[in-house]
Amino acid sequence: MTAYRIGIDVGGTNTDAAILDENLRCIATAKVSTTDDVFGGVRAAINTLLSETGIAARDIGLAMLGTTHCTNAIVERKRLQRVGLLRLAGPATAAVPPLANWPEDLAAAVALKWQIVGGGYEYDGRILSQLVEDEIRAVAREWRGNVDAVAICGVFSNINSEQECLAEQWILEELGPISITLSHRIGSLGFLPRENASILNAALGEVMGDVISGFAEALKATKLDHVRALIGQNDGTLMSADVARTFPVLTIGCGPTNSLKGAAFLSGRKDAIVVDVGGTTADIGMLSKGFPRQSALAVDIGGVRTNFRMPDIISLAVGGGTVITKDSTGEPVIGPQSVGYRLTTEAMVFGGKTLTLTDISTVLGVGLRIGNCVPDVPATFCSRAFDSVLKRLATGVDRIRTNAAPLPVILVGGGSALFPDHIDGTDEVIRPANFGAANAIGVAIGDVSGEVDRIVTMRDEIREQTLASLRNEAIQAAILAGADPATVEVLEQEDIPLSYLPGNATRIRFKVAGRLLSRA
Structure with missing residues (x-):
């Protein structure tokens, strides 16, 4: 019996993991420090889940990985x-x-x-x-x-x-x-x-190759080398390791996307604003019909303008590890530096010497109390710093909106535990159960997608035939990737006449998705 699935999301600070049963009910979650390699953190997270639940390795049938390694490689200019x-x-x-x-x-x-x-x-x-x-x-x-x-x-x-x-x-x-x-x-x-x-x-080929091999090594070390392994991509769906090797760029932005998917699943809301707070950043995105809203503009990645699909995300330099300093007048300066995965050694609440947002929250008694001591920092300074952070969040939430219609705000990510259940300008703030592992749950529940994006000559007499052919092509791509044919549905359809091209040129785009077949 292989009824269980494991979702793992490797972030810059923590590696989160979750184990779900055949009904997609979350059994347990785990959070460990991210390691320099993929192998160490993933192995530790899996071992923690299996030991805490007592579930046998042979009962795990699927393992999904979301990773920021490709994003980090571009931002840090390393291993390209x-x-x-x-x-x-x-x-x-x-x-x-x-x-x-x-x-x-x-x-x-x-x-x-x-x-x-x-x-x-x-x-x-x-x-x-x-x-x-x-x-x-x-x-x-x-x-x-x-x-x-x-x-x-x-x-x-x-x-x-x-x-x-x-x-x-x-x-x-x-x-x-x-x-x-x-x-x-x-x-x-x-x-x-x-x-x-x-x-x-x-x-990015070498980086993705290392991610895939590290994931495979971690699965083998935890006796899960029999499972079907999949990689999360930035539209909230899954792809095989072979596809990931061919298109590593499609994993860029999958961390926030996984959190948005997880937020929708945990809260039961299909349309909402999601604020995902980690150790380094707060990523704000919009859910539409349960999927992350895609950016309609060219996307800047590491200073380079590109035009492939990306989730519409606003990233703020606000997280649990964000460093708080003073300017020349004594006013607080928020980041953008973060202690990242060194939070448990450098933050004051753990005996370190660096003042972080976690320390500020602890002094004010806001959110979840962590660490083993309360920093000796004036409460008035902490209050001003925290108010500045809250204003940034409120501004980010307002920027991601497309209209004034009321939408709930869903708080997820381990760092969101530092914040109160209210954000200025919002009517409702939801912090669902297992919010700290929304990213791992999001990749674990990912669907399998198929997509067609093509420019064709559209004539009235064959319009419906052309659309049906392209729609079927997208559906077959999803089925080939492992989707259950009975569950595949069209998520997005775009039919855009290109008036500057002759011959009734039209850009046709179909995006479909279906549930993953565990034994595909």
Whole structure:
């Protein structure tokens, strides 16, 4: 019998875990300090769950992991692979080189080698320039031994992907089994943002490989190597390890997304504002029909403008480990620094010397009392600091709204225990049971999704047939990924006429999701 599932979310400060039964009832949760590697913290969290519940390892059938490793790698400019970019666009795009608006330190971290070659399409699908096989093969030979991964980006490849696929074939024949990212699978409209997203995806291959292998090692060490392992992505659904290796960039932002999904599940609310407070940040997002609202704008990741899907999240430098200092006038300064996973050694409530938001909350007697002592800090100073933090939260909640309609605010995350059950400007604040592990529960209950995002020529006589075909394609993608066919439903449908393109060009997007089959 494999009735149970485990959800694990690795954050910058803590690794949270939860075990759920076949009815998705939360049996137990665990919170341990995040370790430098994936293996240590995940193993400790799983061992804690199994020992506290007495559930046998053989009764666990599913394990899901949400991770911030890819986000951290970009933000910290660490462990990024050397990328070779092949731009199929010459000579039309030579005026704007790749990485034109990237931060210098991030551009240096990916050590990009790039080449603009013939290729690409016009906006109406006509060929802009023919591919030259010898040209592309010559570039690949120059890159041999000098790049770890390749990104291929063609002008309007989201209308016709044939050239990108052909270039991929030639590069594989020259370089052997190397990771290749094709831009039409990553981004949408907007050539440079799509190119940026493709480069980032290629650069993250090693990081995701380490995450997957570390997760597998932790499962093996806890006698769970028989379970089906899945990775959370940033739209609140799950993907296999193989898909995660191919599209590591889709895990960026999955931490807040998992918390939003968990908040919806724990509170029973499908439409709400969620405030997820961790050790370093407070992430504020919006739930719509039980799923995180996606950003409608180009998303900035580590200083790079991209156009692939991301949850609409406002992140504030406010968390349990946020460092509190004074300015020259004695007024409190909130962060942005955080002690992170060193909270239990550096915060004053644990005998350390750094004043944190946890210490401020303890002095004021607000929220959950943790630690073993009360810091000797003036209450008036603490009150001013705490009021400043509450104003930031209230402002963030107001910014995420799209209208004045009343919506409940759901508080989740371990750091939310430091805050009162009221936020200015809100009518209702909900702090559900197991709120501290909402992120782990969110990834554990994740559905399996399928998506189609394509530009097509839409004629009235075949409109319904075209829509049905694309809808079915998205549904089949979800089923192939492991969704129960009986539960797959359409979550989002977009039908956007592109008036600046000829031939009744229309962007069609279908997003579907279904419950995971435990024995898929």
